[in-house]
Amino acid sequence: MQSTADAFEDLRKDFPVLNRRVRDNKKLVYFDNAATTQKPNQVIDAISDYYQNYNSNIHRAVHALAEESTEAFENTRDIVAKFLNVEDSREIIFVRGTTEGINLVAYAWGRDNVKEGDIIVTTEYEHHSNIVPWQLLTQEKKAQLKYIDIDDNGELMLDQLDDYLSTGKVKLVTFSHMSNVLGTISPVEEIVSKCKNAGVKVLIDAAQSVPHMKVNLNEIGCDFFVFSGHKMLGPTGVGVLWAKKEVLEKMSPFLGGGDMIREVHKYETTWNDLPYKFEAGTPNIADVIGFAKAIEYLEKIGMDNIRNHELELTKYALEEMKKIPGLTLYGTKEPEKRGGVISFNFNSVHPHDVGTIIDKDGVAIRSGHHCAQVLMEKLNVAATNRASFYIYNTKEEIDVLIAALQNVAKVFKL
Amino acid sequence: MSGDPIYTEMIIEYSRNPSNFGKIADAHIHQHDANPLCGDTIDLYLNIEDNKISEVKFDGHGCAICMACCSVLTEMIKGKNLDDVKKFDKDELLSELGLQHLVKTSPVRIKCALLSLKSLKFGIYSYFVDKMKDSESAGNLNEEAANLY
Numbered sequence: 001m002q003s004t005a006d007a008f009e010d011l012r013k014d015f016p017v018l019n020r021r022v023r024d025n026k027k028l029v030y031f032d033n034a035a036t037t038q039k040p041n042q043v044i045d046a047i048s049d050y051y052q053n054y055n056s057n058i059h060r061a062v063h064a065l066a067e068e069s070t071e072a073f074e075n076t077r078d079i080v081a082k083f084l085n086v087e088d089s090r091e092i093i094f095v096r097g098t099t100e101g102i103n104l105v106a107y108a109w110g111r112d113n114v115k116e117g118d119i120i121v122t123t124e125y126e127h128h129s130n131i132v133p134w135q136l137l138t139q140e141k142k143a144q145l146k147y148i149d150i151d152d153n154g155e156l157m158l159d160q161l162d163d164y165l166s167t168g169k170v171k172l173v174t175f176s177h178m179s180n181v182l183g184t185i186s187p188v189e190e191i192v193s194k195c196k197n198a199g200v201k202v203l204i205d206a207a208q209s210v211p212h213m214k215v216n217l218n219e220i221g222c223d224f225f226v227f228s229g230h231k232m233l234g235p236t237g238v239g240v241l242w243a244k245k246e247v248l249e250k251m252s253p254f255l256g257g258g259d260m261i262r263e264v265h266k267y268e269t270t271w272n273d274l275p276y277k278f279e280a281g282t283p284n285i286a287d288v289i290g291f292a293k294a295i296e297y298l299e300k301i302g303m304d305n306i307r308n309h310e311l312e313l314t315k316y317a318l319e320e321m322k323k324i325p326g327l328t329l330y331g332t333k334e335p336e337k338r339g340g341v342i343s344f345n346f347n348s349v350h351p352h353d354v355g356t357i358i359d360k361d362g363v364a365i366r367s368g369h370h371c372a373q374v375l376m377e378k379l380n381v382a383a384t385n386r387a388s389f390y391i392y393n394t395k396e397e398i399d400v401l402i403a404a405l406q407n408v409a410k411v412f413k414l
Numbered sequence: 415m416s417g418d419p420i421y422t423e424m425i426i427e428y429s430r431n432p433s434n435f436g437k438i439a440d441a442h443i444h445q446h447d448a449n450p451l452c453g454d455t456i457d458l459y460l461n462i463e464d465n466k467i468s469e470v471k472f473d474g475h476g477c478a479i480c481m482a483c484c485s486v487l488t489e490m491i492k493g494k495n496l497d498d499v500k501k502f503d504k505d506e507l508l509s510e511l512g513l514q515h516l517v518k519t520s521p522v523r524i525k526c527a528l529l530s531l532k533s534l535k536f537g538i539y540s541y542f543v544d545k546m547k548d549s550e551s552a553g554n555l556n557e558e559a560a561n562l563y
């Protein structure tokens with residue numbers, strides 16, 4: 001019987017890129033998983049199998065290839081639905097990613113439902129993709145955008161949500177399930193129940209949660225839910241928007257074109273059924289098919305095991321990083337309240353310099369504002385370093401990061 | 415660490431003690447720019463007298479490369495004739511710090527290095543347009559700045 005750590009180490013053989021060497025023949029230590037994860041052979045092979053053996057457009061022709069590709073494509077929808085415990089797979093809409101999913105809601109739902117004076121509530125730790133679409137909408141509608149601030153621990157100050165809700169003007173509360181910078185896991189149940197009591201819609205940006213923990217949409221009770229496949233072993237260019245059927249049915253379409261129509265006449269068109277009403281044009285067939293393999297891969301390991309593995313790594317990394325003089329850690333100190341994302345600064349060395357210096361040792365982290373400049377302003381920094389973990393990372397790799405950071409101190413004579 | 419192609423003594427030194435760091439109140443030219451990749455921002459301030467750069471300062475947040483390049487750029491242009499400054503090009507700046515290799519080796523970090531020069535070109539461009547009504551010089555500078563990286 002393998003130990004759990006060994007079982008996770010064993011997965012590495014499925015990821016060809018983890019074997020490669022970078023810079024001066026250094027082993028790659030890939031800690032930029034919050035940006036995008038690596039892909040296992042299972043996913044890569046499914047994509048090339050599609051192109052080699054049954055490439056064809058879906059939903060239209062009656063020939064053999066088209067039937068096979070349509071079936072594989074629609075099979076992914078069922079797999080996604082099961083993965084999230086969604087009963088009706090027609091509620092699963094394929095989009096390009098989280099960004100497109102949020103924009104779809106902002107345009108198609110927002111335009112019809114948000115009026116002058118209404119309030120949309122977001123938070124200080126959102127990715128730009130959960131801020132900018134709402135700025136565009138509220139500016140267009142003369143509505144207001146309000147923020148739930150974060151406290152010194154990097155957690156949301158929910159009493160502000162109560163204040164906003166008590167105005168009776170809030171139309172939507174939109175927040176990330178897990179912060180891509182601080183790793184903070186949002187108190188989803190509490191937020192959703194407050195909003196439901198006030199009759200307010202809720203959107204959850206799950207880009208950083210679905211890849212790392214078990215999510216049961218049947219229990220959460222939100223109205224909109226979006227995430228990206230590429231952050232969970234899947235290919236780029238595939239994301240999911242989930243919303244309740246009743247909500248989707250009432251919504252106007254987003255993009256107009258092929259596939260989303262029932263009948264087109266010269267001056268009017270009727271819409272296709274769900275989910276196709278929101279999937280205009282030829283979709284990203286190959287990558288949707290590949291995405292199914294990513295979900296199967298994750299389910300085989302088990303989402304709870306993945307969460308535990310990352311928690312172990314995060315605890316270890318936080319312990320080791322605390323020992324480094326001059327290192328500032330952001331976010332809550334309680335590992336249970338956060339995902340496998342650690343943002344830090346090192347003395348006054350700019351994150352870009354830290355990133356470049358440790359890259360020489362093969363360590364790939366992200367340096368910058370992480371598309372979260374509102375949060376950077378709050379933390380009063382221009383940028384941070386961010387190390388983020390996934391299933392194939394190991395404690396030994398964290399040791400490489402720690403040693404590389406010590407090298408930064410040497411270069412900067414600290 | 416000896417032999418590091420980027421983090422030389424000189425760059426580390428400038429990053430800790432940048433030259434001409436600060437603001438000029440009511441400067442003749444004030445140019446603000448940002449690197450959208452990392453959120454770094456700089457403000458460049460210039461005073462012009464007798465067609466010469468009589469005073470120059472910069473201010474902002476940046477990595478060691480950005481701070482060193484801003485420092486060296488401001489040192490190099492101080493007291494120079496505007497016509498010479500107009501012609502100042504990236505090789506002059508990069509070679510002063512031994513960073514020419516970045517053009518080839520690091521498409522990301524070259525942006526850190528050249529933010530300073532881009533701000534200078536855009537700043538002088540505005541000056542030619544607004545104060546000197548010299549649209550030909552202005553046009554050239556604008557194009558150069560836009561095509562720096």
Ligand SMILES: Cc1ncc(COP(=O)(O)O)c(C=O)c1O
Pocket residue numbers: 034035096097098099100127129130176178179180205207208228371
């Ligand atoms: C919390 C969060 N939301 C949204 C996004 C945007 O995802 P995508 O670029 O896949 O649309 C990201 C990824 O960077 C993210 O971390």
